[in-house]
Every structure is written in C-alpha cells, then in structure tokens.
Amino acid sequence: MAGCVALSLFMVKHLSRITYLYLTIPFIIFCMGWLRLSVAIPVVAVIVWALWQIFKQEQFEQSSPVPVRWLLITALIIGLWVFLSGVGGYAFQNWDHHWRNAVFRDLVTNGWPVTYSSPERGPITMLVYYVGYWLPAALAGRILGWGVANFILFLWTWFGVLLTVLHLNLKLKTSLVKSALLLIFFSGLDVIGTLLFAKDYPTLWPPVQHLEIWSGGDLQYSSFTTQLFWVFNQAVPAWLCIALILSTVRNDAQTLSQKGFVWALSFFFAPLASIGLIPYLMIDFFTLTDWRSFFKSIRVGLLLATGIIFLLSYFFFSSNTAAQERGFQLIALKDLLVFFLLDGGIFWLMLAPSKWRDPRWAVTGILLLLMPFIQLGNGRDFVMRASIAPLFYLMTMVGETILNKVTSRGLIITFYVLLVLGALTPLYEINRSVSRTYEYYVVLDEIQRAQPNVEAATHLEKGGAPELEHPNAILADDIYTLAYMQDKLSKNFIANVRQSLYYRYLSAR
Template sequence: MKKEKILPSFIYLYLSLPILILILGWIKLYLAVPLAVALVWCCCRAVRGESAFWTPQWNRDMVRRAVFIVLILALWVYFAGIGGLAWQNPDHYYRNEIFHILVDKPWPVRVSEEGVIRALNYYIGFWMPAAAFGKIFGLSAGFLFQAFWAVLGLGLVYTCICDHLRRFEKWPLAVFIFFSGLDVVGDILWKRDASDIFSTYHLEWWSADFWEYSAFTTDLFWVFNQVIYAWLILLLLMRQKDNRRIVLIWSFGLFTCSLPFVGMIPYLIWLMFRNFRDQRRAVSGKAGRAGKKTEKKLWGETAAAWIRGLFTLENVLGGGIVGLLSYSYIRTSSTSQNSLLFLPGKISLMNYVFFCILEFGVYAIAVYRYRKNQKLYWMTIVILFLCAFIRVGTGPDFSMRASIPALTVLYLMVVDALAESSRKKEWKVFIPLVLLLCIGAVTPIHEMARTVEGNAQYYEQNQPLTKIFVQESQVMQSHNFSSNADENFFYKYLAR
C-alpha cells in the first residue's frame, strides 16, 4: 500500500466497519457475503480515488506534539464518560444498557416482550466494533474498547481538521473542544440570575423549552455515539473535489448518526454543484482557447463527465448497499417515523433572534470580513437559522443534532479566520473572536465540572465508580430504541 493511502484506508475502515459487522453478523449468510464483498470493493475504490491528505514533516517535535494531542483527546473522552471510566450523564444509562444488550444477546437482537417479538433498531453503529470485541473478551473489555474507538475516531477527525488547515497545531484542538455558543450570556439575560455560572447546571438548558444548539463538548458528553461519526463524515465530505465518492461517504451516517445525516443534505447538494461549477470553469478556459465552435461540445462533455462522476460504482453500489440496509434497519423506529413539524408561532420573533445571535450569529458576524462573498457562509447561516424551527416529535432533539454539520462548518470558518487574522495582524478580527471563544468556553467547562463533581461524590462516599444501566425492558419496550420485529423489513426478510 502506498504511504499516502494509509490514512484514507483507516478513515474508510472506521466508517465502514459498523455496517460491515451488521452485514456479516445480522444478515442471512447468502446475502451477507456478496454484500460485504461488494462494499469492501467499493471502499477500496474510494480509497484509491481519495486525494492525498496533508501531513507534517515528522520529527521529534512533531511526535511530541502528536502524543500530547492524543493524550488530550483521551482525557476528553475520559471526562465524557465514554466506556464508563468516569461519571456519566443520565443519557448514558440507556446507552450502557443498549451496549449490554448488544454484547449479551445473540445477533440479530430479538426479545419477547409481553408476547410480542421486539427487535432492536436504533442507530447503533458506533457500538458495533466494541460489541463484537465485547462478545469475545467480555462486557468490561467491550466498554474499554468503546473508549479506544472514541479516541481513534477523534484522532481521525482532528487529522481531517489539520488537512483542512494545512497545519498540525494544538490551538485548533483547543478551539474544537471549547467551541460553543454564548450560553452563559443567554442564561444570565434570560433568567436574570447569574448563580448558574458558579454551579454545574447544564447551561444550554437556558432556552431548551424552545430551542437548543449544543457545544461540541456537550455533544461528546451526551451523544458521543452520533457526533464522532457526524464530524468525520462531514469533514471527509468537505474535502472532496469531485462527486465520485460523496454519496458513499454520506450514506455511512444513516446507521451511525441519523439526525446529523439529515443535516448534511444541504452540504451534499452544495458539493455536487460546486464540483460541477469547478468543472465548468475549467471547460470555459479551454473553450476560450479553442474557439466558440467547440464550446458547445466541451460543455456537453462536462455535463456528461459530471453525471458519470456522480453515478459511480462507489456511489450507486456502495452507497446503495449502506443506505438501503441502514434505512431498512431503522425505518420503523420512532425517530424515523415522526413527521417534521415546525414550532408553533407562540414564541416571539425577538426571542428567536436573541437565540440565533448568541448561538451562532456572533461568530458569523466575526468572520464576515473573510467570508461575505462565499455561498457556503450564507448557506450555513440560513441552515442554522431554520434548523431550530424544525422538531421531530415533541423535543428539540432534531435541531440539536441536525445542526452538528452546520456548526462544524462554522467552526472551520472560525479557525480559518483566527489563522488569517493572526497572520495579517488584523486584531479587529482576531481579538473579538478570541473573546467570543472564551465566553463560549464556559459551557464546555461546566460540562467537565459536572464530571469532576460526579467523580468527587463517589470518592467522598468511598464507593467504587460503577456504570449505571436501565432495565432491559426500558430499551426493548421503548419505541425509541426498538420495534415490532414483524413490522420491520430488515428483521422480517434480511435478518437471520
């Protein structure tokens, strides 16, 4: 294998392994083998077509820097409670039980509940490698593998960020960990009370009755099973210079991060037409040199090449396998069945504008100088402005998760602006951005403080740190995590 293909191979392996385990471990063997072979073949083609990633010149200083970054990522994962190594937020209790079921029960997971065969159908992609490991070495080893898998995924995410920046630095990682809206300002102004600043209260709940966008640390601490894959898929998509692999890359999100998968749709469409625009510009240059007689011919060739570049084996066969299998697996879950509903109009426009300014508007204004002429900038603002209006079911989960891709793009714009303003010594841009990031950092600091407080309670009570699980029935009888096996196409026709 060529040296420049090692990193793309790791990324595609990380993305494809969950669905490959589903195929080989859950589906009838006569279907599983050809589907797995076809998907591996498509991924190999995708790796061959992937452009080389930027990498630093490795020396002793770079190795020390890499070790430091890995340690920081491991510490971040530890504070998030992934793998049960530290105190966990209450949402982990359900995720612990889902993982326990995956390790303990035969695959595919079916359980008889009150005379009805219930089947697990949740976006379980993140857990599949760790569950396979846990089936061999035990539940505790499986939980440890979760932490390893999270650190590995975050390392790949940060590698994509370094590829975007064309540099290998520590400060973009710090910005990534502490990137957040100005929730502390909203909490003070909305509640007229500053006491929350000095507690471990979850600051993002200041407007949660209506809207909520999540800081990156909050995402990792509460929905790690979605956000790591969401970041990696979005960042890999954004570096694509043609359309040959974009549907395949995007399709991996349906099994691993369903709501961010939906939030990536505008960026997928934008990429398709951006790549066509770039091809058109190249053709226009050739047409100018070749004369007007050949212009129509070149344009026709460009359109044909764009279509051929979109309808590749990677996209049609690989993306089709991943997308159709994932959809057939999760389609009867409550998340996928509920309609998208716009919020009632009872909330004043002034409050909503206030929310938008604090959550993303201040950053959009800060980078305006460098991004005002870019369609991607305006599209991201529109997405973030509209996303909070949409709900799936009764809570703000859709806006919190579907906004992850747009907030990731906004983060890239912020670090680009920091680097450019520092290089050009444009302190009118640099200083406000740093101040905004420092104010926003209060939110992730609060999340970390909750872990510290939770660990301290175990220590003060002289109790060993224990993972908390809900009852199996709370997962297998919940429409959010399971469905009637007879009503699920995957379990009825494809599963063993």
C-alpha cells in the first residue's frame, strides 16, 4: 500500500513531465529507426534539449492531490475499458483491427523502416503510416516476442488513457471517477438518429450494433469509446495532447511555445486530429495578454524542436500520395442540420447561455458544422478524426457546465437526460465486445474457435455489421502482414517512396 501511495504522489507531482515523456519517447524511437544516424542524432539532441527547457520551468503546472483509493478505482475502470477495446488481443476486436494488427506485426517482425521491396530500379515500397503510437511496444516485441509486444501495447494504452483522465480532471475540477465516466460515455444522440433516420442498419435491437452509421456511410462523429475501440493509435495520443493543452492554465509566450511543441507531437501521432486542434491554438495565440515580452520569452529550443518534429513527420507522411487527395463533399442542407444537431449540435446550443463569450465555444460549433464538407484521402477519415479536438472541447465544456453547476437547474437536468441517451452509443460498443468475448471464452470450445490466420492476404473484404465480423474469433487478424496487400485501402499504409524527399535525404538505409 505504501508503494501505491508513493506512486500516486509521484504521478500527481510530475503529471505534466510524465506526459511529455510519454508523448516524446515514441518520436525519439522513430528518429533512431527511420532516419539515417547523421540526421537522427542531432534531432534527438534538440528534442532532449527542448524537454529540458520545459522541465526546468519554475512555474510548471502540477495537479492537485488525488486520494490513492480514487486513483486506483479510476485506473481499474480505465483498465477494463481498454481491455474491452481489444487492444492487446484479449477481447473482441472490431474490423479496423485487421489493419492495425498487420501494421503492428510488421513493426515487430520487419526491419526499420519497414520496407517491403527495394529493387535497384522501380518502386521502393515502405510502410508509411502514423506508426508512432506502436513504437514502444514494437521495440519491446522485437526483443521479447509478439506476446510481450501486445501486453506492452495494452499497458501503454492503459497508462495513456489514465494520463488523459488526470489532465481532464484538472480542467473539470471534479472527482477522477466522474472525469473517467464522462470520457467513456460522452456521445452524440445516435440512438435518436437510428430510431428516426436509419434505413436497414443499424437498429436498436440487438443492443450490440454500431449506432454511429445511422446517417449512412462513414459520416459520423465517433464517440470516445468508438475511437478507442476502432482507432486507438490515433485517439489516445490525440486525447492526451488536447488534455495537456487544456489543463495548462496560464497563457503566455512560454506556455504557448509548449503548446506548439505538443501540437507538433499530435501531428506526428495523428495528423488529421491535429488539424482540428489548430483553431484552438490560434485562439490562445491571439488572446495573449503580454505581447511586449512575447519575443523575449520564446524558447529557441522549443521552437526548433517543434519545427523539426512537424517537418520530419510531414516529409515522412507526404511520401504516401494516398493522403493527398483533397476535395469537398456536397451534403443536403437538411441532412447536414440533422447530423450536426444529433451529433453534438444540441449540446453546443445548450451551452450558449454560459459559454457564448468563450471563443472556443464558437469555434467548436463552426468546426462541427463545416467538417462534413471536407475530404482528405479516399474516405471520410477527415470527418471522423479531425473532429476529435472539437468533440473533446465540447465534452469538456459540457462537463464544466453540469459538474460545476454554472447554469440553471432545469438545463442541467436536460443535459443529464441527453447524456444518458447519448451513452447508449458507447454502451452498444462495449456490449458488443462483452458479448463476443464471453461467447469466445465461455460458449465456444477449443474445436469451435477459429484458428489464427498465418497466411498473407492480398485483399480484405470491407467490413459489414461489426457484431457479425470474424465469427468464432475475437482477433481481427485476417491480413497478417501488409507485404502482399493490393486492395484500395492498403494504399493508406503502403507507398512507393523512391522519389520522396524523405527517402532521398532522410531515410535510414
């Protein structure tokens, strides 16, 4: 027990420092594995220098004391949530894990950078994707094996979500458990969209369906549970970067430089999510209170590290041309208004009486209204991932309003009613995982359980109803390796890099 108390006190006292290390270590690993040493060594030196400048700030933000009991209870709740997400392969995995398992396995079993073909002439094909989140676990797996890699990935995710909740709690000024539950169950009113507008799928029964596709296709603002259960590698670091920025109370040149550094790291982990975060940083920039000391207070090391992280990430990602498709999607006004209102707009309008003076409230509504029109790549990923930041800010503003009781009692009751209805979306996601995991471990015997796939696939059929995916198995592992994949979606992960700036001047050979 004494050890738990000491660990709790250490985390509380050094929360921000631990968070910066958590976010920076994967980038350092990336530099050492993906860049030639003549580039990697000075880059890592600059990053370490920037961290030292951050750590030695005299007025570094610290969290308030947290009772050990509540920290442990919160950690258990979060651990169960992460377990049910499928991260680590211990519970049912949704369709997107086919791709994430393949990326992770290639990071564990292949050389770095992951290269699939390297002829003297012709295409040089590499894995070009947001691999940063997997790197600590993949590094462990390269030494200790696939099973250890998955266990470390589970622990890494668990710890990252716990850090997110601790920072969120700083902003909300409430109990850790309430902060965790808000993150887990906050969602739009997909149950109403399903009831009134869904055609064939989803329906409200059985309570294991994917409610967020009620508007058709991939037009959705994913709940935080859905983000964790489907795209944890982008969601968790994006949440943590946003929560770290939100929990930084001061707004001066020094903290703005730190926020820029955090934003660059968010771009490394989840570029689309980082785009949605830019307007909020612009608000911080234009609301600085002391412009006279701005240039005197800027830390050169932080600015240099921020630029390096962004540029190296950009050169690497841009070597994959699949993400360079850009355009606008036309949406009927009626469909847009219905989607906006049910997937966050009603909450946003209800916040107006208490938040209308806050520019972040206005930016949140504008972003949620405009994002459905924008397309990057060949799908709706921009809508689902760039919305992470405005949804996180929306959740935080709702939490502040109801937990701190800054509006009328009637409005607070209405908020709670809508939050309960919205909570059905994550509950359906959780229930699907519970039911399929229970079926696999308890109902099926050894003969009935599907055997793991060890053959390299070339194509993967698009997922259907998630609750019916890969029957008699919990692992979504049909690809095994990306080396031989030839379908359209594989272009999001594999690229010919021969002519790219990254390969020609930066890549380790």
